[in-house]
Amino acid sequence: MRRLIYIVPAGVFVLIAGFFLAGLYLKPAEIPTVLVDKPVPEFDLPALDARTQGLASSDLSGAVSVVNVFASWCLPCRVEHPLLMELSKAGTINLYGINYKNKPDDARGWLDELGDPFQRIGADLDGRVGIDLGVYGVPETFFIGRDGRIKYKHIGPITVEDMERRIRPLIEKLNQ
Amino acid sequence: MIAEIGHFALVLALAVALAQATVPMIGAARGDARWIALARPAAVAQWACIAIAFLALTHAYVTSDFSVLNVANNSHSAKPLLYKISGVWGNHEGSLLLWVLILATFGGAVAVFGVNLPPSLRARVLSVQAMIAIGFLTFTLFTSNPFTRLSPAPADGNGLNPLLQDPGLAFHPPFLYLGYVGFSIAFAFAIAALIEGRVDAAWARWVRPWTLAAWSFLTVGIALGSWWAYYELGWGGWWFWDPVENASFMPWLAGTALLHSSIVCEKRDALKSWTILLAIVTFGFSLLGTFLVRSGVLTSVHAFATDPERGIFILGFLVVVVGGSLVLFAVRAPKLKGGGLFAPISREGSLVLNNLLFTTAAATVLLGTLYPLFVDALGGGKVSVGPPYFNTVFVPLITPLLILAGITPLLAWKRADLAGVLGRLKLAAAVAGAVVLWTIYRYWGGPGLAALGTGLAGWLAAAVVVEWATRVRLFRVPLGESVRRAIHLPRAAYGMSLAHFGVAVLVAGVTASSAWKAENLQVMRPGESVMVGGYDFAFHGVRSVPGPNYSAERGHFIVTEDGRPVAELWPEKRFYPVQRQPTTEAAIHTTWLADLYVVVGDADGKGGWSTRIYHNPLVPWIWVGAIIMAFGGAVSLTDRRHRVGAPTRRRAAARAMAGAAGG
Numbered sequence: 101m102r103r104l105i106y107i108v109p110a111g112v113f114v115l116i117a118g119f120f121l122a123g124l125y126l127k128p129a130e131i132p133t134v135l136v137d138k139p140v141p142e143f144d145l146p147a148l149d150a151r152t153q154g155l156a157s158s159d160l161s162g163a164v165s166v167v168n169v170f171a172s173w174c175l176p177c178r179v180e181h182p183l184l185m186e187l188s189k190a191g192t193i194n195l196y197g198i199n200y201k202n203k204p205d206d207a208r209g210w211l212d213e214l215g216d217p218f219q220r221i222g223a224d225l226d227g228r229v230g231i232d233l234g235v236y237g238v239p240e241t242f243f244i245g246r247d248g249r250i251k252y253k254h255i256g257p258i259t260v261e262d263m264e265r266r267i268r269p270l271i272e273k274l275n276q
Numbered sequence: 277m278i279a280e281i282g283h284f285a286l287v288l289a290l291a292v293a294l295a296q297a298t299v300p301m302i303g304a305a306r307g308d309a310r311w312i313a314l315a316r317p318a319a320v321a322q323w324a325c326i327a328i329a330f331l332a333l334t335h336a337y338v339t340s341d342f343s344v345l346n347v348a349n350n351s352h353s354a355k356p357l358l359y360k361i362s363g364v365w366g367n368h369e370g371s372l373l374l375w376v377l378i379l380a381t382f383g384g385a386v387a388v389f390g391v392n393l394p395p396s397l398r399a400r401v402l403s404v405q406a407m408i409a410i411g412f413l414t415f416t417l418f419t420s421n422p423f424t425r426l427s428p429a430p431a432d433g434n435g436l437n438p439l440l441q442d443p444g445l446a447f448h449p450p451f452l453y454l455g456y457v458g459f460s461i462a463f464a465f466a467i468a469a470l471i472e473g474r475v476d477a478a479w480a481r482w483v484r485p486w487t488l489a490a491w492s493f494l495t496v497g498i499a500l501g502s503w504w505a506y507y508e509l510g511w512g513g514w515w516f517w518d519p520v521e522n523a524s525f526m527p528w529l530a531g532t533a534l535l536h537s538s539i540v541c542e543k544r545d546a547l548k549s550w551t552i553l554l555a556i557v558t559f560g561f562s563l564l565g566t567f568l569v570r571s572g573v574l575t576s577v578h579a580f581a582t583d584p585e586r587g588i589f590i591l592g593f594l595v596v597v598v599g600g601s602l603v604l605f606a607v608r609a610p611k612l613k614g615g616g617l618f619a620p621i622s623r624e625g626s627l628v629l630n631n632l633l634f635t636t637a638a639a640t641v642l643l644g645t646l647y648p649l650f651v652d653a654l655g656g657g658k659v660s661v662g663p664p665y666f667n668t669v670f671v672p673l674i675t676p677l678l679i680l681a682g683i684t685p686l687l688a689w690k691r692a693d694l695a696g697v698l699g700r701l702k703l704a705a706a707v708a709g710a711v712v713l714w715t716i717y718r719y720w721g722g723p724g725l726a727a728l729g730t731g732l733a734g735w736l737a738a739a740v741v742v743e744w745a746t747r748v749r750l751f752r753v754p755l756g757e758s759v760r761r762a763i764h765l766p767r768a769a770y771g772m773s774l775a776h777f778g779v780a781v782l783v784a785g786v787t788a789s790s791a792w793k794a795e796n797l798q799v800m801r802p803g804e805s806v807m808v809g810g811y812d813f814a815f816h817g818v819r820s821v822p823g824p825n826y827s828a829e830r831g832h833f834i835v836t837e838d839g840r841p842v843a844e845l846w847p848e849k850r851f852y853p854v855q856r857q858p859t860t861e862a863a864i865h866t867t868w869l870a871d872l873y874v875v876v877g878d879a880d881g882k883g884g885w886s887t888r889i890y891h892n893p894l895v896p897w898i899w900v901g902a903i904i905m906a907f908g909g910a911v912s913l914t915d916r917r918h919r920v921g922a923p924t925r926r927r928a929a930a931r932a933m934a935g936a937a938g939g
Contacts, residue, residue, distance in 0.1 A: 106609045109553060110602035113560070117595050119646065120567070122653040124587045173662065175516055178509065179439070182858055201662075209797040212886040213860070213877035 135250050140242075141232040145222025148204050155196050155222030161248030164274045165194040166241060168218070169230065171202040172210035174238040176257035181214050183258050188217035192271055197221040200230050200238050243267075245274050279344050282332025283423035286373075289325035289380070290413040292318055296406035300399035312395050315402040316387040322409065323384035330364075330377045333422050337364050343429035346370060346422045352435035352854050354825045362446035363436045368570060368586075369422035371449060375566075376412045378450075378457040382486075383409070386461060393482060400468035401461070408460055411593045419586050435854035438826065444504035451497030452524055456562035458490025459531055463559035466552045467601055470608040475548040480541035483555070485918045487538060491531045492909030498524050499902035507862050512793065512873050512890040514898060517666045522645040523565030526638050530558040533634035536627050544624055544689060545615035550631070552612075553605060560598040561638070567594055568645070619691040626684040626692075630677065637673045641666070671725065678732040678783065681776050682739030686746065704742050708735035722791055729787025737780035740773050771912025775905045782901025788894035795891075799884040809891025811872060812836045813845075818876060818885055826850040828861075831876035831885065835865065842867075847876045871895045 140157045147154040160167065168184055170177045188195045197218035199207045204223055211218075224230050233242070234253075243252040252270055254262065296318035303311025333346070337360050342348040350367040351360060359366075365374040383405040390398050416422070439445075465483045469475045501524065506514040515521065534554040541551045567590045618624040644661045682704055686697045698705075711734035715727040745751075747769065748761040794809040802817035816832040833845040845863035852859070865872045870893045877886035 103610050106549070107606045109557070110599065110606050113599055113602050116646070117591065117599065119650055119653050120591050120594075123649045124591065173516075175509065175518055209795075209888060212797060212799070213875060213888055215878045 135234055135253065137249050137251070139247075139249050140244060141229075143222075143229040143232060145198065145224055145229055148199055148221040148223045149208055151208075152216075152218070153220045155198065155220045157248075159194075159196065159220060160244050162246060163194050164192075164246055164271065165196060165244045166271075167196045167198060167244065169198045169200050169224075169233075169235050169238050169240045169242075170207075171200045171238045172206040173202065177239045178214070180239055180257040180259070181217075183260065183263055184217045185215050187263075187267075188219075192275060194219055198229065198233075199223050200235065201225065201227045243270055243274065278332050278335050279341070279423045279425065282329040282336075283421070285325045285328040285332065286413065286417060286423075289322050289329065289376075290410065290417065292322045292325060293406045293409040293413060296322060297403050297410055301403040304396040304399045304403075307396075309395070312399040315399040319380075319383045319387035319402050319405070322406065323380040326373075326377050326380045329423075330373055333370060333373060334361060334364050337361065340433070341429075342431075342433050343425055343427065344422075345424045345426040348426050348430050348433045350436055351433045352825065353432055354854075355435065355441070356824055358443065358446055359436055359441045362440075365449050366436050366440050369416070369420045371453075372412065372416045372420055373422055374450065375453055375457060376409060376416065378453050379405070379409055379412065379460060382457060382461050386464075386486075390482075397465075397468055397472065397479075397482075400471055401464045404464035404467045405460065408464075408597065411597065415586075415589055415593065419589055435825075435852070438850065438852040438859045439508060441825075441852075442504060442508055444500055444508070448497060448500040448504060451493050451500055453497075455490050455492075455494025455497050455531075456524075456527060456565065458486060458493055459527060459534075459555075459559045459562050461486035462490070462534060462555040463601070466555035467604065469552060470601075470604050473608060473611060475541070475552065475612055477542050477545050480538050480551065481917070483551075484535075484538050484542060485913055487531065487535055487555075488909050488913050491528070491535050492906040492913070494524070494528050494531060495902055495906040495909065498528060499899050499906075503899050506895070507864055508859070512795070512862075512892055514789070514895065517644070517663045519645050520565075520569055522641050523561075523568045526641050526645075527558055527561035527565065529634050529638035529641065530554060530561050533631045533638070534558050536634075537631050540624050540627050541615075544618065546618065546624060547628070547631075548612050548615055549605075549609040552609060554631070554635075556598065556601045556605060557635075557638075560594075560601075561642075563590075563594050563597060567591060616690070618689070621687075621694050622692045623684060623687040623689050626680055626687050630680055630684065633673055633677045633680075637670070637677075640669050640673065644669075671728075674783075675728065675732060678736050678779070681779065682736050682743075685743045685772065685776075686739075700746060701739055701742060704735055704738035707738035708732070710734070719792065726787055726791035729783060729791070733780045733784035733787065736783070737777060740777045740780065744773055766915055766917075768912045768915040768917070771908045771910075771915065773908070774911055775908030778901045778904030778906075778908055780901070781897050781904060785894045785897030785899075785901055789892050789898065792893045793890060796889045798887060799880050800887050801884045806889060808889045809870065809872075809893075810837065811842060811891065813872075813874065813889050815885075815887065818879070821848075823850060825854065826852045829876070831863075831874070831887070833863070833874050835872055843872065845872070845874045847874045849876055849878075866896050868896055869894065 140160050142157050144156040144158075145154050155167075159165070166187070184195065187193070195217055197220070199221055201224065207221075207223075222229070227235075239257055241254040241258060242250055243254070245251050251274060252266075254267070258267065296315060299311050300315035300318075303309070303314070333344075335341075336344045336347050337351055338357070340347065340351060340353045340360070342351075346367065346369050347363075350370070351363045355363070363370070365371045383402060386393075386398065386401060386405070390401075393401070462483050465479065465486070469479055498521075501521065502514045505516065506512065534551065537547050537551045537554055540547045567587075570586055570590060616624075644665050647661050682701065683697060686700060687694075708731045712727045712731035715730045719726060744762075744765075747765060748758045750758050753761075796806055796808045798806060800806065800815040802815055805812055805814035807813075812835065814834045814836070816834060818829050818831045821828050821830050828848040828850045831845075831847045831849075833847070835842040835845060843865035845865055847863035848861040850859045850861060860875050860877075863874045870891055873890040873892055875888045877888065879885050
């Protein structure tokens, strides 16, 4: 019995290592295949505050749109923010935001400080819509075609490299 | 040419490490003194090779040699020299090289300074150390070679992420790695002890200084990282429970437990298996941090460019090192002889409780950090764990720890008189009560936890003073006698008092800055002013100024209190054209009792700027507290018994013989 106790640490470690192995193949940076080419799930989010309009799934068809899920408490969001500002200025797509599990005041302060690139912002206070969309962390960015179907989801902050290699070509393709 | 020398030196270091890992280990098993003797020169040679490689890479950065891929990707000719140098470790490949350099430096230090270690133990320690080096050198050479050439060489480089171009962050990784890697020595000692099948007080005394040093470095490293986040990310927060922050916090928590359990091991020859296990776990957490940051399993702002090939390699390495040593532990630890017995209420008992709380805290952070991964792997959907989880679970764990930290130093070994000790701590309890009442009175209606936090800080600070006064018998013997006692107190005692006092200062800072932070967001036009935290902030406009590798919009604020000038603040919004990335540079004026913190945002196009102004009470105490803690560690490190060295086993054996003969 006493000997068994000494085996416990090794056992716990094997368990954790197994999860890591699974984690490496989970590829957090790839979209769950179920959502690709499916229409955006129905939602209708209220506006963040009086200065913006809310966001509903019906806004997401007719033109190519990009939906960025962000929160003021999210550090990586801060990193990708300037690129979103650039994307918004380029004007090739409709850029929308979903403010995820965030106090509206905090989000507003954040946007005032860094600039607001979004045409509409839906406030997802309890993260309900996030669950429907399969969001499991911020930031995530959805790319939606004219037909209102999800074409691609980017997980984690968008870097300059992602922008040049994947996102600009994708937007050009969707806009054709 | 110089890059090739660096590459070659790194290959040579791997060859040396292979010899160092095998020959002395076999020698120690066979008792062959010549094979054992290889360990020391090999450790020094390995250090020299890696140092040459590191200098070669530094040379490439300083001279902006863009024919080296790593330099082209991460540096730029128009960058201040400091950031050219810190750029060496501001990327995945270079930071690995720094990792192995520090590993080899510690190994070399054991070889050079470990003069009075028994040769076989030293050989085994250095051999384990070399095995770790083999893993990291192989990883560097085969998946992350920093010396890869680029042809044709570009005219200029991509530059370093502007967020990382900062003096605080330039020194953050080296300190962090000194901490992480320092724990590898405790780990190597633990493995060597398991192989030898012997753990005694002398062993614990050899391990302790290395653990102390690693712990102090890690404390400074974490504090620097948090300080950087505070002033560079521009919104007044100093800890975000980000996976990478947690990755550095877990080894710190486990290392703190190790620091305390090794005291019991040294003084009382007890808790041996537990101390060994903690040494393995602490270093395991250090490796885990490396894995989390570089594998892409979790995403974080601090993460390096990730790559599945690297992930597999580090995971494999983690399994071999930690899994292998835990199996060795399972096989060998039951054979270690138990040591001194003690009653539940004793200093040992109290330190056991301390260890339980610290390891629970480490496990809690581990769970919170990995929970999204666990749930996802089990197909349970998508979750994210945020600060609310950590804040909720941490308060109940830290509260008893802080109470214990006040009591334990007064408890006697073996069996203690709790009632007597609590009697002596009446003064500390009175201080804590007074602080709680004052907090409730002064901040009526504020968060209730604030009173708990300040009360605990007051308790611990007062208890530290009471403990010191007890030791020097203040007011019980003539003052001169007390002074004499104070001078002759061991430095380790002062080290402990300082470290615990630092904790009290830190807790006060954390509490006050979380509970009473005042924050104002507004659009201001030049000439307007706003009141925050009793200070008047007058805005005097924004103008453009050029920087060495950026352009900046610099705001100007004049701060007054009741009409008296307090400070002028110049917050900046910088734009780095190479990376097309802006950064905010907060302007901070500290009164040491509070920080006045100003950030300037975007212009609204109508002559106004959005500004954020914070009044952060006691926030500097967080870093001052951490520095006092690390300083306490350093003071303890200079204790006489570490300098003189451990009692050798031979001498202890001779004493035992003499005792037996006399009896």
